[in-house]
Amino acid sequence: MLDFDTAQLTLAQAGQPPTATELCPIHQAGGRVLAQTLFATLDLPPADNSAMDGYAIRFADYAPGRALPVQQRCYAGQMPEALQPGQAIRLFTGSLMPAGADTVVMQENGQEANNQFTITVPPAQGDHVRLRGEDVRADDQLLPMGTRLGPGQIALLASQGYAEVPVFRPLRVSILTTGDELVPAGQPRAEHQIHDSNGPMLAALVGALDARVIAVHHACDTTESLEQAFTTLLPDCDLLLTVGGVSVGDKDLVKPVLESLGGQLDLWKVAMKPGKPVALAHIQGKPVVCLPGNPVSAFVVYSLLVTPLIRTLQGRIDPFPSVMHGILDTPASFNEKREEFLRVQIHDQGAGSLPGLVPYAQQGSNIIRSLDWAGALARIPAGTRVAGGDVVRYYDLKAWLG
Numbered sequence: 001m002l003d004f005d006t007a008q009l010t011l012a013q014a015g016q017p018p019t020a021t022e023l024c025p026i027h028q029a030g031g032r033v034l035a036q037t038l039f040a041t042l043d044l045p046p047a048d049n050s051a052m053d054g055y056a057i058r059f060a061d062y063a064p065g066r067a068l069p070v071q072q073r074c075y076a077g078q079m080p081e082a083l084q085p086g087q088a089i090r091l092f093t094g095s096l097m098p099a100g101a102d103t104v105v106m107q108e109n110g111q112e113a114n115n116q117f118t119i120t121v122p123p124a125q126g127d128h129v130r131l132r133g134e135d136v137r138a139d140d141q142l143l144p145m146g147t148r149l150g151p152g153q154i155a156l157l158a159s160q161g162y163a164e165v166p167v168f169r170p171l172r173v174s175i176l177t178t179g180d181e182l183v184p185a186g187q188p189r190a191e192h193q194i195h196d197s198n199g200p201m202l203a204a205l206v207g208a209l210d211a212r213v214i215a216v217h218h219a220c221d222t223t224e225s226l227e228q229a230f231t232t233l234l235p236d237c238d239l240l241l242t243v244g245g246v247s248v249g250d251k252d253l254v255k256p257v258l259e260s261l262g263g264q265l266d267l268w269k270v271a272m273k274p275g276k277p278v279a280l281a282h283i284q285g286k287p288v289v290c291l292p293g294n295p296v297s298a299f300v301v302y303s304l305l306v307t308p309l310i311r312t313l314q315g316r317i318d319p320f321p322s323v324m325h326g327i328l329d330t331p332a333s334f335n336e337k338r339e340e341f342l343r344v345q346i347h348d349q350g351a352g353s354l355p356g357l358v359p360y361a362q363q364g365s366n367i368i369r370s371l372d373w374a375g376a377l378a379r380i381p382a383g384t385r386v387a388g389g390d391v392v393r394y395y396d397l398k399a400w401l402g
């Protein structure tokens, strides 16, 4: 059985970044991954300009009570005249600084009457001027290849005039659910059946990482059904996720079928709770991850082991979840041979304190309510006794999963 950290590293390295790239219009680039390191072509701001609605002056022309004739009214988007000595130019936020001016006096700090501006609050030289290049310099690196484009990154690229950006082709993921007991939501359910929740859950998780779900397919617990599913799904996807049927029961046929189709098993069983039965295989050069069927196990294994692989396959440079610290807040204690991941809520303890981590009362791997309730997974190290008041590591699911 592999330890958790080795398993996570193995999964993160179990695929290659994509080779196929495309140009994406900047308005549609949210969530895409940059396929090239991009550099600034412009200084930003491209010219000195005003940070305030006010008046541009030469600081040397200021004297208490002195009235400066208003030479021009220059709005954002207009070119200013050169400032004549002893005069002022009316400016607005974003107006370019006139040649010769070095200071902006905000309009609240003076009075304009009869086209003359009189300053009432002494200015400091250079006040309220945004300097050319103070934000970004031409030739600076903007973003490295492998950056996921969020709103901030898109703003940065658009401000540099990028109308299209080179991105990797979206990752195509297929999902295979297994189990004779499953019926899809929306179909009649007999007493011995349950609704498939893992299929929709995994589709939502994959979609939240901006990968494309190509197919969600169901197979019965027979060799033929599984073989047919693998054969149908594999050609069109870059990654196949299966769920259920990968443990040691009589009907757990996913692993033998995978091997019979020529799949190379890279790992099987990870020392984690929930989630021990996990398999990673390569078949036709494509990674297949087999998740345990219990919904909480599937969720935890996906969150901590599959996401690093997905991020690697997407070409991202940040495959691992950030590790945070918090204080376990519970009367219970924990001590497992396997690395344990508790579904917890994060409670703010105020400035200067680590957050409290409150475990959901039922930690069974079948308890689907805990997935709605929890905001994080707290990590209890294998073979270590941990109780309320102890500092533990945790993963913030909201920050990590999408």
Ligand code: AMP
Binding pocket: 177, 178, 179, 181, 182, 194, 195, 196, 197, 198, 199, 243, 244, 245, 246, 247, 249, 292, 293, 294, 295
């Ligand atoms: P398995 O790993 O196939 O033995 O399944 C373990 C448990 O997870 C069983 O109780 C299954 O009924 C349940 N399970 C497996 N797949 C799903 C699914 N897609 N949706 C909901 N429950 C599932």
Ligand code: MG
Binding pocket: 178, 179, 180, 221, 244, 245, 251, 293
């Ligand atoms: Mg099953």
